[in-house]
Amino acid sequence: MKKSMLLIICMILIFTIMLSACKPSEQSLMATDAINTAQAIIIEQTAKAKIIEDFTQTAAAMPATNTPILTNTEAAAVEAATSTKQPVAQQATSGDAAQFVEETVPDGTTFAPGVSFTKTWRLKNTGTYTWTSDYQVIFLRGDAMNSPATQALGSSVSPGTTVVISLNLKAPEADGTYEGYWMLRNPSGRSFGTGGNNFPISTVIKVSSNVTTTTTVTPTTTTTVTPTNFVFAVTDITIISHIPANGQPCGQELNFETQANITANGSGIVKYRWQNYDGNVSDTVTASFSSAGTQTSTTQNTGVAATTDIGSSGWVAIEILSPNNIRKQYDWTYQCTPP
Structure with a gap:
């Protein structure tokens, strides 16, 4: 002017x-x-x-806005979140991928307040990495329903095979609808879910004071309700090997027992076999579970002590053949006494 x-x-x-x-x-x-x-x-x-x-004057009078500028990754996450009812999860590491197969406790199942139940998912490893026992199931968001923050996968899952994941949950005390979401996490700390968008695995339940889930028959007997679409599976294996103390003369055979504690999530038939480092494989063994619990299997192992003071080593493993495939191996070493 x-x-x-x-x-x-x-x-x-x-x-x-x-x-x-x-x-x-x-x-x-x-x-x-x-x-x-x-x-x-x-x-x-x-x-x-x-x-x-x-x-x-008009510009000064307009309210200020803080509209964020989204990156390409964030924009894709927003698009995925608005196109599906499931929350968007962290992008998986290259090589880690999973596919949802089936589950128990369908969404919308109703429980009485405070009732404990087991939620089970079957996932398929569709990536290129083997899921080792160091992989974990982690709680992501929503209602934890008394689940742990992390739970070890507990078995090795090769690409192309499936694994059964079970969480022991508890219905909240107040009536309402509750949702919980979990993901897998590799040893590097990166989380991944299922499908191309890495959806978490989830459960949605309703809690009502008008529902009774467990009926007491006698002071020591209860009736267990098996959810629709229940997937029977072995959920855990632990191995205990009773190898002798070091010190036997080198060149002698080592005879010892190895025990495997097999845990299943319900009633069903489990088939398995033992494997030894020398190539010996046992016949298929069958175990019948009348309810969820743990059974012990024992095998006899024979190893030859080394002929030098270096000692000897070997391994023994148990492989679950059905209803799901899990293999657990115990590595042993022995120090013999030279003649």
Whole structure:
């Protein structure tokens, strides 16, 4: 605005000088033109200033917004979250991938307040990495329902095979609808879920005071309700090997027992076999579970002590053949006494 006024003043001075050199009649005409021109410039500049002032006041009066600028990854996560009822999870590491196969306790199952139940999922390893026993199931969000923050996978799952994951949960005390979400986590600390969008595994239950889940028959007997679509599976194996103390003469055979504690999540038939480091494989053994619990299997192992003071080593393993495939190995070493 200051520049515009300076320009007008300069133009008036120039016209004044020009007028002094003209005839009186010409001076009158030029003076009139100069005045009209100056007035036009003043009107135009005043209008522009008014527009700028109004725009500035309007902008200042508008509320400030903090709309975030999304990265490509965040934008894709928002799109996935709004297109599915399940929450978006952290992107999985290359090589780690899972596929949902089946589950127990369908979404919407109703429990009485405080009732304990077991939720089971069967997942398939569709990645290129083997899930070792160091992989974990971790609670992600929602209602934990008394689940641990982390739970070891407990077995080795090769690409292309399936694993059964069971969590012991407890219905909340208040009536309502509850949702819980969990994911897998590799030893590097990266989490991943199922499918292309890495969806968490989940459960959705209803709690109602009008529902009775367990009926007491006698003081020591209860009726167990098996959820629809229940998946019977071996959920854990522990191995205990009773290898002799070091010190036997080198060259002698080592005879010892190895025990395996097999835990299943319900009633069903388990088939398994023993394997030894020397290539021996037992016949298929069958174990019948009348309910969820643990059974012990024992095998006799024979190893040859080394002929030097280095000692000897070997391993023994148990492989679950059905209803799901799990293999657990125990590595042993022995220090013999040279002759």
